[in-house]
Amino acid sequence: MGKKNRPSPSSSTPKLMETKGFSLMNDDLLQNLLSRLPASSFASAAGVSKAWNAACTRILSRPKLSSAISLNHSPPVALEEVFDKVMSEPIRPHFAIASVGPGFDLKHVLRFMIEKLGTRTPIILSSVSGIIGRDALTHEFREVKWTSDNIDDEVSTNTGIVLTVGFVPGLKVDAIPLLQQRKAPQGSMIDKFVMDIKSYTSSVSGCTSPLAIIMIGDADVDQKPIIEKLDYAMAMETIIVGDERGQFVYRSAKESKNISGNLKCSPDAVALVFARDRDKAHGVGDIEFHFALSNGVSAIGPRLKASSVRVSESVTCLTARREGQQEILDGQQLLDDINNEMENHMEIVDLYIGVNRRRNCSVGSDRPKLMTSLALHGVVGGDEMYLYVDGIGIRTGDYFQFYHSDPKTALSSCRDVSSSLRNLKLGWDSKSCLSTSAVVNAIDKKEAFGGFIVSCVGRGELFFGDPNVDSSPFLENFPGVPVAGIFCGGEIGRGCTSLTAHGNKEVGSAHCLLHVYSTVYLVMSYTPPAEH
Numbered sequence: 001m002g003k004k005n006r007p008s009p010s011s012s013t014p015k016l017m018e019t020k021g022f023s024l025m026n027d028d029l030l031q032n033l034l035s036r037l038p039a040s041s042f043a044s045a046a047g048v049s050k051a052w053n054a055a056c057t058r059i060l061s062r063p064k065l066s067s068a069i070s071l072n073h074s075p076p077v078a079l080e081e082v083f084d085k086v087m088s089e090p091i092r093p094h095f096a097i098a099s100v101g102p103g104f105d106l107k108h109v110l111r112f113m114i115e116k117l118g119t120r121t122p123i124i125l126s127s128v129s130g131i132i133g134r135d136a137l138t139h140e141f142r143e144v145k146w147t148s149d150n151i152d153d154e155v156s157t158n159t160g161i162v163l164t165v166g167f168v169p170g171l172k173v174d175a176i177p178l179l180q181q182r183k184a185p186q187g188s189m190i191d192k193f194v195m196d197i198k199s200y201t202s203s204v205s206g207c208t209s210p211l212a213i214i215m216i217g218d219a220d221v222d223q224k225p226i227i228e229k230l231d232y233a234m235a236m237e238t239i240i241v242g243d244e245r246g247q248f249v250y251r252s253a254k255e256s257k258n259i260s261g262n263l264k265c266s267p268d269a270v271a272l273v274f275a276r277d278r279d280k281a282h283g284v285g286d287i288e289f290h291f292a293l294s295n296g297v298s299a300i301g302p303r304l305k306a307s308s309v310r311v312s313e314s315v316t317c318l319t320a321r322r323e324g325q326q327e328i329l330d331g332q333q334l335l336d337d338i339n340n341e342m343e344n345h346m347e348i349v350d351l352y353i354g355v356n357r358r359r360n361c362s363v364g365s366d367r368p369k370l371m372t373s374l375a376l377h378g379v380v381g382g383d384e385m386y387l388y389v390d391g392i393g394i395r396t397g398d399y400f401q402f403y404h405s406d407p408k409t410a411l412s413s414c415r416d417v418s419s420s421l422r423n424l425k426l427g428w429d430s431k432s433c434l435s436t437s438a439v440v441n442a443i444d445k446k447e448a449f450g451g452f453i454v455s456c457v458g459r460g461e462l463f464f465g466d467p468n469v470d471s472s473p474f475l476e477n478f479p480g481v482p483v484a485g486i487f488c489g490g491e492i493g494r495g496c497t498s499l500t501a502h503g504n505k506e507v508g509s510a511h512c513l514l515h516v517y518s519t520v521y522l523v524m525s526y527t528p529p530a531e532h
Contacts, residue, residue, distance in 0.1 A: 154357025
């Protein structure tokens with residue numbers, strides 16, 4: 001008797017799946033299930049079918065930041081903890097920023113990040129003096145510094161990591177380095193760095209100034225000429241924040257920008273550049289960046305004019321006159337005057353001079369333009385010959401004033417920043433209320449979706465006497481919104497002054513780019529597209 005033909009199991013399975021499997025789920029159920037997947041599984045799910053890809057696109061229709069910190073004593077375990085947390089939900093990495101304690105091997109961490117995120121994700125990884133963010137395991141918000149006087153016995157003095165991964169539809173992001181060739185003059189390489197940023201921005205957005213730059217500078221390289229040229233070349237709307245004195249590695253999405261062993265150059269700085277995407281998809285809204293700064297220094301003493309200036313390695317030696325007077329004062333006389341002004345309390349503060357610089361600046365063959373800025377230099381000491389300050393670039397005839405670290409000014413300034421952010425949020429709400437739509441949906445209004453904080457290592461709990469003061473302006477106004485930050489030795493901050501809260505008008509009156517005892521806030525907001 002002949003055998004009956006039967007369909008093979010392999011041919012019947014797809015049909016069975018098609019009629020009785022996942023396709024029977026409605027869109028809401030499918031979207032609910034996909035939204036619970038970790039990032040790696042979510043990426044795989046997007047390739048299953050057109051329907052699944054469309055559902056994944058709806059889930060990630062808005063920008064997203066995912067961030068976490070770990071204070072585990074074991075660097076490998078800490079690294080796994082933050083990645084497990086950050087990638088536990090759907091996200092498509094457009095960029096990644098990580099900051100670690102000195103107990104981490106930067107090159108090892110970078111290799112790990114590239115394996116997890118892929119070679120096309122721009123990455124900046126730096127060693128910092130402390131981290132800010134929510135714990136990957138406990139969800140507790142922490143500000144932690146690894147210093148010898150850390151009062152928290154549970155925190156090792158050399159461990160800890162904060163990781164942020166961002167998804168920013170409508171923007172293009174890449175890491176662009178300032179590669180210093182051994183025999184090339186620094187000025188020409190700075191010009192190339194600035195032009196590389198402008199060229200990249202123009203290629204993806206059609207304009208030459210990006211929306212924002214997060215920058216890390218090499219601690220052994222003077223960043224003043226770099227940031228001054230960026231200030232000259234970029235539109236005033238471009239926000240620049242970062243760490244002036246870092247140790248870093250990076251990965252660019254463009255292979256030619258990455259360092260290989262054959263290149264006779266080293267990176268003096270790296271910029272994570274955020275530019276609008278001229279080809280952004282239909283239905284994608286607008287991302288904006290907002291800048292605020294809390295100042296932590298106060299001016300003291302009269303305005304002075306540099307009489308004589310000489311440079312010894314990276315230290316400037318100078319004498320000065322009081323404005324309108326002829327007597328030349330040496331370093332000891334200048335410091336004695338300040339000590340008297342402070343009623344003999346000078347030894348308990350950090351002292352700086354703020355120099356008003358008026359310099360011609362240009363990039364490449366551009367016509368030079370006169371730029372005015374306030375440059376802060378740490379006071380090293382003084383004797384009967386000179387006042388000694390860190391850094392170079394001061395000229396005879398430059399005017400300057402003394403400044404000192406001041407917790408009261410810093411606390412007042414933090415409160416001003418919180419008020420400014422509150423007004424910013426109220427402005428968003430009022431615009432939603434004025435919408436022509438009869439009903440304004442909560443998901444249609446402008447809102448913050450993430451932020452970054454860069455704070456001076458001199459601030460923190462010991463400076464204020466209370467924990468989490470530097471983070472409070474963001475936490476108070478945007479509860480539940482992901483935010484990450486660092487403590488560092490020099491804060492880069494350039495942005496619109498409307499949200500800036502200096503707490504001291506004399507500091508705020510000058511255009512300052514490299515700050516001391518400050519906290520810089522970068523808020524990222526999203527406005528959904530208008531419905532037609």
